[in-house]
Amino acid sequence: KTVTLTLSTAVSHGQSVTVAYADPTTGNDANAIQDTAGNDAASFAATEVSNNTPDTTPPQLIITGDTTRPKVSGDQLVLRFSDTGNLDADRAHTPANGAFTVLVNGVANAVTHVT
Structure with a gap:
């Protein structure tokens, strides 16, 4: 239910963040986000992300x-x-x-x- 992405640098408070995903192949494969039946999650375009990083x-x-x-x-x-x-x-x-x-x-x- 959850995919966690670890980023190369930390995101600061106030920065704009988007995420996109590209299914690596058109068929079902192990290198994609999948359900237990092997169905790949669909690709999605850049989507705005809530940045909840507090600037402390x-x-x-x-x-x-x-x-x-x-x-x-x-x-x-x-x-x-x-x-x-x-x-x-x-x-x-x-x-x-x-x-x-x-x-x-x-x-x-x-x-x-x-x-």
Whole structure:
């Protein structure tokens, strides 16, 4: 009654998932989904799947690696996070400027804009 497919990579919360199945031959064979009488299940086209994977892992600041660690260029400090595909891009959900504390040579340098 149940066929469980193990995927090569885990599916994340919010990702769109579909599944399709192709019966390998037109006749009855052991390499198909079958009932106990040997009748093959029919092929089916891409079908939307409910993704019930909860996203319970918060993004983490990446502090290692030359290309991913925080960097300053002029007046911009760029922070990179894990789970970037799931970072909320809604501008209404941008952290307040005051949520960050930046010190330059031990002196506060105020954040004036967050994107």
